[in-house]
Amino acid sequence: GPSCRRLAPRCPRDGRGQERRRHRLAAAAGLRAAMGAIASGFAKASNAGGWATLGRGPKLRQIFGAYHTQDVWGVQRRFRQIDDGNGYVSYEDLQTLVGAEEFSLLFVWDLFSQQNELMDIKELFTLVSFFSSSRLEEKVKFLLTIFDDSKCSVCTAEEVSHLCTMVLGILARCIGAPAVRVKDMSKALKQDLPDLLPAFREAVSLVGLDEAFHRERVIHHSEIARLLAPIASAYERLPVSGPPPFDSPAPPPPEWGIIVGGGGGNGGGNRGGKPPPQHSSKAKELSMTQPLDAEPHLAWLRRLEADEEATAAAAVSSGASTGEPQRSWMLMHSAEFAMVAKDLPGFRQAFMRCVSSSLALPSGCIELVNVASGPEGAGTTIVEFLIHPNGQSQDDRSVSTLLSLLEQQLASRYSALRRGELRTFLDDAELLAG
Secondary structure (H helix, E strand, C coil), X not given: CCCCCCCCCCCCXXXXXXXXXXXXXXXXXXXXHCCHHHHHHHHHHHHCCXXXXXXXXXXXXXXXXXCCHHHHHHXXXXXXXXXXXXXXXXXXXXXXXXXXXXXXXXXXXXXXXXXXXXXXXXXXXXXXXXXXXXXXXXXHHHHHHHHCCCCCCEECHHHHHHHHHHHHHXXXXXXXXXXXXXXXXXXXXXXXXXXXXXXXXXXXXXXXXXXXXXXXXXXXXXXXXXXXXXXXXXXXXXXXXXXXXXXXXXXXXXXXXXXXXXXXXXXXXXXXXXXXXXXXXXXXXXXXXXXXXXXXXXXXXXXXXXXXXXXXXXXXXXXXXXXXCEEEEEEECCCCHHHHHCCHHHHHHHHHXXXXXXXXXXXXXEEEEEEEEECCEEEEEEEEEEECCCCCCCCCCCHHHHHHHXXXXXHCCCCCCCCCCCHHHCCCCEEEEC
């Protein structure tokens, strides 16, 4: 008959070993789910033979490798002078925006232009940023600002999906692989984001997955660390994460392409592809402004840390109080005036600080006129304030545009304004324009 064997009993695992194993499995599953499509795209690019064989990636890295954060923002600032609103640039515009040799510009144009006529400006921004030597966090901050159609420093998940698709599409073109479809990226992010971002998970529970994905602005620049955690190690293996090639040409000087008094539209800009022979001191002053003063997310972080009086003085000195202000009222239905009145000076400072930072404005642009009990009685509070246009030349938003942005901030429970110091007063708040 069949021989019988006695199996030796397996040594039981201790409880701590099992717990560690469960944690490792959970972490691995989380990495596969969270931003897995992006990490996979990075891994394909870093391991693909096409990167070196086709030579597209190395050439783009050589062209833009010497660019750093300020240089990347400089491309965006130059584009604002020639922007005609259609979202595309011609070859002449490319010459104006990127200071590179003719053969390098032709290489970029041949690879990314559509029917050899136009190039998507967001694709150009993504290209310059991704192949620059900026840190990963700085690249993502820049791209979140570029893809944020509301210009409120808060993105929808759909905008993030377009951003990710654009990055992976550029990498796919570099290695000769099929491009990722927006539909597939959106499906992956719908699965991943609820686990990554508590604010998005809350939005899904309130309005549903599709509505939260397309409409709710819940992805702040402050969430970058959460977004990057699952993909950071895959990014570090990419050639773009290391030092720039030794033969990368220096980017154009900061004042290159700056036109003092130049209007928007395609008529402006230096289209010859060469630096102008002379630059005024005003042009150099504008171009040398650090991104902290010019870009919304960095300006926001600086103002949160700045002293109130110093910020107000800087706003006045930069001309932030010039122009015609507009009187407005904010009616806070859930803010009892008695509670506000306990620390009225503190409330006044918090109001000006929060409203200005949420709009990426200097504090001096918000002038609080009066705080009183609302028309519905002592259980409400109404705040009368003036909003001034920003005098800085980099910010051409009108007062009506700023009020519209402020209204959007009030409408979204996840906005920078409603997550700031005033959050306890802003439930059911509404804006009443004069």
